[in-house]
Amino acid sequence: xxxxxxxxxxxxxxxxxxxxxxxxxxxxxxxxxxxxxxxxxxxxxxxxxxxxxxxxxxxxxxxxxxxxxxxxxxxxxxxxxxxxxxxxxxxxxxxxxxxxxxxxxxxxxxxxxxxxxxxxxxxxxxxxxxxxxxxxxxxxxxxxxxxxxxxxxxxxxxxxxxxxxxxxxxxxxxxxxxxxxxxxxxxxxxxxxxxxxxxxxxxxxxxxxxxxxxxxxxxxxxxxxxxxxxxxxxxxxxxxxxxxxxxxxxxxxxxxxxxxxxxxxxxxx
Amino acid sequence: xxxxxxxxxxxxxxxxxxxxxxxxxxxxxxxxxxxxxxxxxxxxxxxxxxxxxxxxxxxxxxxxxxxxxxxxxxxxxxxxxxxxxxxxxxxxxxxxxxxxxxxxxxxxxxxxxxxxxxxxxxxxxxxxxxxxxxxxxxxxxxxxxxxxxxxxxxxxxxxxxxxxxxxxxxxxxxxxxxxxxxxxxxxxxxxxxxxxxxxxxxxxxxxxxxxxxxxxxxxxxxxxxxxxxxxxxxxxxxxxxxxxxxxxxxxxxxxxxxxxxxxxxxxxxxxxxxxxxxxxxxxxxxxxxxxxxxxxxxxxxxxxxxxxxxxxxxxxxxxxxxxxxxxxxxxxxxxxxxxxxxxxxxxxxxxxxxxxxxxxxxxxxxxxxxxxxxxxxxxxxxxxxxxxxxxxxxxxx
Ligand SMILES: Nc1ncnc2c1ncn2[C@@H]1O[C@H](COP(=O)(O)OP(=O)(O)OP(=O)(O)O)[C@@H](O)[C@H]1O
Ligand SMILES: [Mg+2]
Numbered sequence: 001x002x003x004x005x006x007x008x009x010x011x012x013x014x015x016x017x018x019x020x021x022x023x024x025x026x027x028x029x030x031x032x033x034x035x036x037x038x039x040x041x042x043x044x045x046x047x048x049x050x051x052x053x054x055x056x057x058x059x060x061x062x063x064x065x066x067x068x069x070x071x072x073x074x075x076x077x078x079x080x081x082x083x084x085x086x087x088x089x090x091x092x093x094x095x096x097x098x099x100x101x102x103x104x105x106x107x108x109x110x111x112x113x114x115x116x117x118x119x120x121x122x123x124x125x126x127x128x129x130x131x132x133x134x135x136x137x138x139x140x141x142x143x144x145x146x147x148x149x150x151x152x153x154x155x156x157x158x159x160x161x162x163x164x165x166x167x168x169x170x171x172x173x174x175x176x177x178x179x180x181x182x183x184x185x186x187x188x189x190x191x192x193x194x195x196x197x198x199x200x201x202x203x204x205x206x207x208x209x210x211x212x213x214x215x216x217x218x219x220x221x222x223x224x225x226x227x228x229x230x231x232x233x234x235x236x237x238x239x240x241x242x243x244x245x246x247x248x249x250x251x252x253x254x255x256x257x258x259x260x261x262x263x264x265x266x267x268x269x
Numbered sequence: 270x271x272x273x274x275x276x277x278x279x280x281x282x283x284x285x286x287x288x289x290x291x292x293x294x295x296x297x298x299x300x301x302x303x304x305x306x307x308x309x310x311x312x313x314x315x316x317x318x319x320x321x322x323x324x325x326x327x328x329x330x331x332x333x334x335x336x337x338x339x340x341x342x343x344x345x346x347x348x349x350x351x352x353x354x355x356x357x358x359x360x361x362x363x364x365x366x367x368x369x370x371x372x373x374x375x376x377x378x379x380x381x382x383x384x385x386x387x388x389x390x391x392x393x394x395x396x397x398x399x400x401x402x403x404x405x406x407x408x409x410x411x412x413x414x415x416x417x418x419x420x421x422x423x424x425x426x427x428x429x430x431x432x433x434x435x436x437x438x439x440x441x442x443x444x445x446x447x448x449x450x451x452x453x454x455x456x457x458x459x460x461x462x463x464x465x466x467x468x469x470x471x472x473x474x475x476x477x478x479x480x481x482x483x484x485x486x487x488x489x490x491x492x493x494x495x496x497x498x499x500x501x502x503x504x505x506x507x508x509x510x511x512x513x514x515x516x517x518x519x520x521x522x523x524x525x526x527x528x529x530x531x532x533x534x535x536x537x538x539x540x541x542x543x544x545x546x547x548x549x550x551x552x553x554x555x556x557x558x559x560x561x562x563x564x565x566x567x568x569x570x571x572x573x574x575x576x577x578x579x580x581x582x583x584x585x586x587x588x589x590x591x592x593x594x595x596x597x598x599x600x601x602x603x604x605x606x607x608x609x610x611x612x613x614x615x616x617x618x619x620x621x622x623x624x625x626x627x628x629x630x631x632x633x634x635x636x637x638x639x640x641x642x643x644x645x646x647x648x649x650x651x652x653x654x655x656x657x658x659x660x661x662x663x664x665x666x
Contacts, residue, residue: 100632101634113319117323119322119323123323125394126391145632146631164319165319192388196352196384196385
């Protein structure tokens with residue numbers, strides 16, 4: 001891909017990136033690229049630094065070393081104004097949903113819409129209801145986050161992330177805590193957004209079904225090596241990877257034979 | 270291009286589609302043209318996204334409403350981007366036309382809108398927001414009264430569970446977490462000592478100064494010492510200490526327990542078989558009831574020292590005469606009365622702080638409300654119980 005003259009300029013380019021908390025190095029010297037309009041998946045075991053990587057990609061943490069360019073802006077060193085522009089083009093779903101607890105779902109979703117557009121109130125209400133409808137939460141606009149289940153919070157967080165149809169969407173485990181049917185619907189929604197608005201989507205997920213359903217390219221992080229141990233199309237990773245960790249990850253669920261049953265778990269790789 | 274080519278004769282052709290209105294802002298432009306028979310064509314070019322939708326709605330809708338065409342054709346042949354905010358604009362235009370009984374048509378040769386409009390039908394979302402239940406004032410009053418009764422019930426039942434937990438702890442002293450008690454004693458007592466001492470010292474100083482202005486006139490300087498000692502030990506010391514502790518620790522108890530409550534940590538404790546009141550409230554209450562009387566003693570001492578500094582420096586009293594006058598006035602009864610009060614105040618502060626914490630539910634604001642309400646309620650109850658003590662005392666004497 002890299003070096004191909006036909007390939008479009010990558011929208012995210014991470015070069016020789018190192019992340020650490022205090023003395024604790026989480027990721028070391030990793031590089032990868034994401035093309036515009038791609039559904040890009042970040043895989044890896046629990047605690048290997050996926051959320052950490054995501055926090056760096058959205059500029060919440062500054063890299064210890066290396067550069068991160070997103071949408072033409074070097075977010076590791078840019079000034080405040082450029083960073084504000086960058087923020088307008090991204091939507092983020094946090095692992096913990098991060099809805100504002102003192103506001104109803106409707107107010108949570110209206111927050112970015114009111115901030116960045118000057119639409120009349122009834123139009124904002126309409127958009128809020130539309131976004132809630134997209135994540136299958138019709139009629140929940142007056143509920144407080146504390147009155148929702150974990151999966152519903154996740155979906156409301158997703159609705160807030162897509163409120164302004166961002167250019168790049170970052171999702172941290174969107175289907176964790178969701179039943180397979182809702183999870184498939186969320187995948188559908190993500191694909192719809194990706195196809196029709198040409199949104200680049202970066203997803204951290206453990207959900208094997210969803211990886212194959214929507215993932216176009218994936219990287220797998222590893223806790224031991226603190227780097228990328230595999231990169232490529234999900235189907236290729238599943239069938240062709242020689243790395244034992246990768247094979248274990250993709251085959252960690254019951255196959256057709258009942259006797260080879262291994263309990264599948266999000267964090268069990 | 271070539272010189273002899275006749276230039277197109279624009280003047281001969283009347284412009285059938287003279288723009289009635291055309292505007293451009295940011296990434297979007299539109300043009301309204303007449304299409305005969307009172308019909309209108311509206312062309313929108315470039316981007317229809319969240320940045321341009323407000324402009325389009327605000328400038329197109331009033332215009333269309335004013336002209337109320339029979340037919341309106343939306344021409345989107347120069348569109349480069351369209352998302353659900355574009356669908357919102359179309360929906361708003363449609364609504365205007367429906368009100369005026371006009372027909373609406375979209376001319377979209379590039380098929381930019383197909384995917385979005387087939388996925389999104391904003392008609393379903395037009396209804397005005399369902400008002401929240403309980404918006405009527407009668408409901409508000411009723412709900413308020415019910416909430417109030419419920420709050421009183423929880424307060425009383427919390428007294429009960431605290432009492433039971435104390436009994437349990439008295440019988441099974443192993444179930445008491447002594448480590449926690451020590452930590453809470455440090456936070457509530459040791460860390461509050463500097464501020465309590467300073468406030469009491471200044472209070473004693475001010476009191477001595479103000480009373481000396483009056484007592485000097487009668488040559489009764491030495492009674493400044495009695496006044497300061499009596500006031501500090503029996504009234505102001507316990508009250509001031511209690512208020513400082515309520516502000517520092519009562520609020521902290523409420524915030525800590527409130528946070529644990531909203532993150533289901535309290536529920537986790539119960540499922541592990543711990544009694545949350547015994548686990549969280551009892552150590553805090555015991556710690557407060559031990560350290561607040563000690564703080565009160567410090568408060569009295571520093572108040573007297575404050576008075577002493579005024580007496581020695583401004584009233585020509587010797588330190589020894591000031592101190593002996595102070596000690597004369599303080600009976601054992603006075604001191605034990607003061608300590609009794611401070612134990613009761615400590616119980617109130619820690620009880621209210623924990624209660625408010627356990628009552629918290631909802632989000633982050635619930636924790637803030639719990640802390641505020643803990644301080645306000647405990648200061649009120651402190652003053653109230655102090656009045657009872659004053660009445661009680663008048664009967665005892
Ligand atoms: N704020 C922090 N301070 C210090 N260390 C942290 C912090 N946040 C995360 N870590 C550490 O960084 C490592 C990676 O954490 P991260 O949250 O990125 O994992 P993850 O891959 O997202 O895991 P999961 O799948 O469980 O969400 C962990 O070892 C964690 O202990
Ligand atoms: Mg994570």
